[in-house]
Amino acid sequence: xxxxxxxxxxxxxxxxxxxxxxxxxxxxxxxxxxxxxxxxxxxxxxxxxxxxxxxxxxxxxxxxxxxxxxxxxxxxxxxxxxxxxxxxxxxxxxxxxxxxxxxxxxxxxxxxxxxxxxxxxxxxxxxxxxxxxxxxxxxxxxxxxxxxxxxxxxxxxxxxxxxxxxxxxxxxxxxxxxxxxxxxxxxxxxxxxxxxxxxxxxxxxxxxxxxxxxxxxxxxxxxxxxxxxxxxxxxxxxxxxxxxxxxxxxxxxxxxxxxxxxxxxxxxxxxxxxxxxxxxxxxxxxxxxxxxxxxxxxxxxxxxxxxxxxxxxxxxxxxxxxxxxxxxxxxxxxxxxxxxxxxxxxxxxxxxxxxxxxxxxxxxxxxxxxxxxxxxxxxxxxxxxxxxxxxxxxxxxxxxxxxxxxxxxxxxxxxxxxxxxxxxxxxxxxxxxxxxxxxxxxxxxxxxxxxxxxxxxxxxxxxxxxxxxxxxxx
Amino acid sequence: xxxxxxxxxxxxxxxxxxxxxxxxxxxxxxxxxxxxxxxxxxxxxxxxxxxxxxxxxxxxxxxxxxxxxxxxxxxxxxxxxxxxxxxxxxxxxxxxxxxxxxxxxxxxxxxxxxxxxxxxxxxxxxxxxxxxxxxxxxxxxxxxxxxxxxxxxxxxxxxxxxxxxxxxxxxxxxxxxxxxxxxxxxxxxxxxxxxxxxxxxxxxxxxxxxxxxxxxxxxxxxxxxxxxxxxxxxxxxxxxxxxxxxxxxxxxxxxxxxxxxxxxxxxxxxxxxxxxxxxxxxxxxxxxxxxxxxxxxxxxxxxxxxxxxxxxxxxxxxxxxxxxxxxxxxxxxxxxxxxxxxxxxxxxxxxxxxxxxxxxxxxxxxxxxxxxxxxxxxxxxxxxxxxxxxxxxxxxxxxxxxxxxxxxxxxxxxxxxxxxxxxxxxxxxxxxxxxxxxxxxxxxxxxxxxxxxxxxxxxxxxxxxxxxxxxxxx
Numbered sequence: 001x002x003x004x005x006x007x008x009x010x011x012x013x014x015x016x017x018x019x020x021x022x023x024x025x026x027x028x029x030x031x032x033x034x035x036x037x038x039x040x041x042x043x044x045x046x047x048x049x050x051x052x053x054x055x056x057x058x059x060x061x062x063x064x065x066x067x068x069x070x071x072x073x074x075x076x077x078x079x080x081x082x083x084x085x086x087x088x089x090x091x092x093x094x095x096x097x098x099x100x101x102x103x104x105x106x107x108x109x110x111x112x113x114x115x116x117x118x119x120x121x122x123x124x125x126x127x128x129x130x131x132x133x134x135x136x137x138x139x140x141x142x143x144x145x146x147x148x149x150x151x152x153x154x155x156x157x158x159x160x161x162x163x164x165x166x167x168x169x170x171x172x173x174x175x176x177x178x179x180x181x182x183x184x185x186x187x188x189x190x191x192x193x194x195x196x197x198x199x200x201x202x203x204x205x206x207x208x209x210x211x212x213x214x215x216x217x218x219x220x221x222x223x224x225x226x227x228x229x230x231x232x233x234x235x236x237x238x239x240x241x242x243x244x245x246x247x248x249x250x251x252x253x254x255x256x257x258x259x260x261x262x263x264x265x266x267x268x269x270x271x272x273x274x275x276x277x278x279x280x281x282x283x284x285x286x287x288x289x290x291x292x293x294x295x296x297x298x299x300x301x302x303x304x305x306x307x308x309x310x311x312x313x314x315x316x317x318x319x320x321x322x323x324x325x326x327x328x329x330x331x332x333x334x335x336x337x338x339x340x341x342x343x344x345x346x347x348x349x350x351x352x353x354x355x356x357x358x359x360x361x362x363x364x365x366x367x368x369x370x371x372x373x374x375x376x377x378x379x380x381x382x383x384x385x386x387x388x389x390x391x392x393x394x395x396x397x398x399x400x401x402x403x404x405x406x407x408x409x410x411x412x413x414x415x416x417x418x419x420x421x422x423x424x425x426x427x428x429x430x431x432x433x434x435x436x437x438x439x440x441x442x443x444x445x446x447x448x449x450x451x452x453x454x455x456x457x458x459x460x461x462x463x464x465x466x467x468x469x470x471x472x473x474x
Numbered sequence: 475x476x477x478x479x480x481x482x483x484x485x486x487x488x489x490x491x492x493x494x495x496x497x498x499x500x501x502x503x504x505x506x507x508x509x510x511x512x513x514x515x516x517x518x519x520x521x522x523x524x525x526x527x528x529x530x531x532x533x534x535x536x537x538x539x540x541x542x543x544x545x546x547x548x549x550x551x552x553x554x555x556x557x558x559x560x561x562x563x564x565x566x567x568x569x570x571x572x573x574x575x576x577x578x579x580x581x582x583x584x585x586x587x588x589x590x591x592x593x594x595x596x597x598x599x600x601x602x603x604x605x606x607x608x609x610x611x612x613x614x615x616x617x618x619x620x621x622x623x624x625x626x627x628x629x630x631x632x633x634x635x636x637x638x639x640x641x642x643x644x645x646x647x648x649x650x651x652x653x654x655x656x657x658x659x660x661x662x663x664x665x666x667x668x669x670x671x672x673x674x675x676x677x678x679x680x681x682x683x684x685x686x687x688x689x690x691x692x693x694x695x696x697x698x699x700x701x702x703x704x705x706x707x708x709x710x711x712x713x714x715x716x717x718x719x720x721x722x723x724x725x726x727x728x729x730x731x732x733x734x735x736x737x738x739x740x741x742x743x744x745x746x747x748x749x750x751x752x753x754x755x756x757x758x759x760x761x762x763x764x765x766x767x768x769x770x771x772x773x774x775x776x777x778x779x780x781x782x783x784x785x786x787x788x789x790x791x792x793x794x795x796x797x798x799x800x801x802x803x804x805x806x807x808x809x810x811x812x813x814x815x816x817x818x819x820x821x822x823x824x825x826x827x828x829x830x831x832x833x834x835x836x837x838x839x840x841x842x843x844x845x846x847x848x849x850x851x852x853x854x855x856x857x858x859x860x861x862x863x864x865x866x867x868x869x870x871x872x873x874x875x876x877x878x879x880x881x882x883x884x885x886x887x888x889x890x891x892x893x894x895x896x897x898x899x900x901x902x903x904x905x906x907x908x909x910x911x912x913x914x915x916x917x918x919x920x921x922x923x924x925x926x927x928x929x930x931x932x933x934x935x936x937x938x939x940x941x942x943x944x945x946x947x948x
Contacts, residue, residue: 108714110829111828153670155666159664167637167641180921182921184922185897186897187828188827188828188861188898189859190629190861191826192626192627192899192904192905192906193900193901193906194677194906194914194923194945195674197926200669200673203666246694249766292720296770352662352665354660355584423660425662425664427665432667432668440667440668444668447654451669452668458929459929470669
């Protein structure tokens with residue numbers, strides 16, 4: 001990737017500003033947070049920041065950009081972790097925050113149609129008001145927006161039962177690189193009339209067009225949920241427990257693995273947390289069951305745990321007795337990133353393997369990390385049910401930041417090599433953005449990179465859509 | 475689309491024949507059925523028919539074809555309904571039937587990896603042997619093959635719970651138009667490292683490359699299933715019943731709507747069938763529930779039907795008391811096409827709308843058909859839970875075939891216009907192939923056709939992969 005800056009002509013920027021009007025041009029204090037992402041890794045640099053009021057304004061802006069070959073970076077809630085939402089070379093930043101209408105909720109269809117700037121929390125709420133569930137749930141749901149969630153194919157804690165964002169999208173509306181509005185907002189469960197174009201925009205990180213609205217799947221709300229915290233000896237045992245649980249009552253909606261060290265860090269750094277079990281085993285699992293019936297879970301899950309204890313699959317288990325306890329269990333899981341913040345620098349991984357390979361991956365990765373860095377503090381946790389581990393290495397006590405920066409490069413190579421061994425992914429949830437564009441170009445099969453480039457060139461020949469992110473065609 | 479024939483040079487065909495050897499060249503009696511599809515609508519015309527033994531042979535063949543710009547048509551079980559599997563202008567026909575290995579079944583991963591030539595029934599069986607469910611189920615499952623199922627994104631009777639083929643594919647292996655083998659057989663539940671390329675091959679009808687193997691999702695086998703036959707007054711009532719059932723016990727795995735006339739035709743033309751209910755209502759629903767627990771369905775479903783009777787949502791219902799009865803109910807549904815065969819010519823539709831629009835679609839379509847053709851006999855049935863209706867019009871008694879052919883064109887325009895009104899699909903399950911390529915080019919948004927063409931040209935610049943199918947770039 002070159003680092004050349006874009007310098008749109010003044011009259012181009014004027015024309016764009018005229019289209020969105022005074023209310024649509026973002027300046028000063030309002031602009032600053034849009035040019036900074038939370039780890040401050042990729043400083044923002046935009047030639048203009050706008051928030052169009054509707055899809056027609058977006059289309060008119062993109063038409064000007066297409067005509068003048070002016071690059072665009074779309075931005076939702078600015079919660080991305082890989083820089084995909086950041087203009088860094090003078091792009092026009094297009095915020096979707098004013099496209100925030102809920103266009104339609106149809107409980108009989110189990111679908112709703114929302115604009116890109118609706119927050120995920122507002123989307124969940126709209127579904128709930130119609131007695132339906134929109135199952136996507138991620139840490140940033142109060143801030144992140146539907147457009148960003150779609151463009152990054154967000155995952156989260158309910159993927160095991162409901163899939164990733166990709167599985168929840170029925171249709172999309174997008175502004176294409178030539179400024180045309182594509183109305184792909186069909187709400188169909190079956191449609192075999194050609195290439196499924198929406199799939200390219202889902203997880204496409206804004207490189208093929210700007211997602212302006214989406215039709216999403218809804219589900220019946222679970223009548224009962226049961227949350228349990230389980231102690232066990234190893235990831236292998238956790239894998240067997242997963243299989244047992246999935247054959248049991250209701251649906252397993254979450255299955256989160258947490259290492260002893262990960263839990264200890266939360267208990268140490270997050271106020272008002274306590275260990276759910278007296279036991280201090282090497283591994284924990286936070287498991288959540290859901291059912292469409294009342295009183296369908298308690299008895300069968302207790303019986304299942306009793307058998308699992310007898311069979312030495314688990315060493316202890318506790319079932320949340322009320323919502324408050326369930327919330328406390330989940331808080332331990334959700335506080336993981338927060339708990340690490342005061343522990344110095346980190347090498348963070350968001351990786352996945354086939355579900356059954358998670359135990360072997362963890363064993364191999366631990367070995368590789370220890371070989372690459374003395375006294376590495378390894379914090380392993382994540383969505384084991386999806387094979388998705390958040391594997392983080394903390395700066396060792398007494399190691400300088402400089403030395404850890406060197407070690408970090410060795411650690412990254414080592415972990416990515418282990419991922420390759422298990423045919424895994426170096427970005428399970430967070431995407432590619434700026435952060436991993438170089439790495440995936442090296443690590444994916446050349447045929448895949450060639451196909452990605454061919455698609456990008458075919459659909460965005462002037463490379464005006466979020467250039468430099470995801471796939472590099474410069 | 476032009477109708478020009480392809481005439482590969484003799485030495486090109488010789489070279490291809492040498493690659494696959496004597497066992498790989500199909501001739502004579504063995505070849506005939508591969509050049510005829512079941513409705514005999516698109517007579518086959520191939521310059522050579524081959525069945526490579528493995529992916530390396532496929533790749534070597536495609537390399538020769540790429541070099542010489544020789545077009546290829548892939549074929550699975552030859553069960554397609556729109557001609558996608560038929561070489562009609564002298565293409566090289568590549569049968570996948572010898573790529574029939576089950577490479578891996580991993581119950582802990584809930585995944586299996588199969589070659590393209592494995593039949594769907596064999597795939598289901600392989601899953602069952604490992605105590606897992608591969609939920610895809612369609613009428614042709616004994617004959618159709620995994621490669622074809624993927625290339626047409628097959629749907630079937632379990633889509634309501636498990637999704638279409640698209641939702642069941644974890645990874646693909648394919649031979650690309652340049653002869654390179656793409657190993658995309660990852661078995662990951664989460665992977666956000668670029669455009670999800672496999673999505674283009676799923677439902678791509680062989681126009682971007684040849685699918686040679688796939689990693690597929692498995693599910694726990696349901697412990698209990700319950701099948702019921704329900705009588706009701708209207709599709710509106712059926713829609714409400716669907717909503718009620720989905721909020722009830724277990725999972726609703728099938729929800730099939732059948733009109734009185736459709737059932738009557740089966741009872742008339744299929745031996746050893748009988749009406750499941752004494753009542754003769756205008757509409758029936760065949761509904762199937764599944765549960766991961768024993769004895770979880772009977773009581774709650776009976777209670778639900780009792781409430782539905784009280785609320786005048788349904789007029790009668792019967793629950794299959796054993797597998798035999800459940801099988802008999804399903805036989806009524808599965809015999810529908812067979813029952814029509816002796817009733818003269820037909821105008822057949824495989825359409826979808828949003829689920830909640832099915833009742834309005836049926837009302838409007840009936841009106842439109844009656845306006846286009848006197849005494850039309852309308853047979854409506856299908857996967858109402860997915861909004862997918864098989865809507866068939868039988869040649870009226872006493873109308874000549876010639877007159878019906880004229881009427882058929884009017885009927886098609888009329889039904890497709892109603893589908894457009896409800897933002898539906900003119901091919902919900904069966905795909906585009908030769909049959910609907912012209913129609914979708916007219917009826918899809920021009921921006922969509924333009925994107926499809928751009929993708930096809932970018933990935934298959936010489937148009938050697940199943941030319942003339944799905945999208946026309948000639």
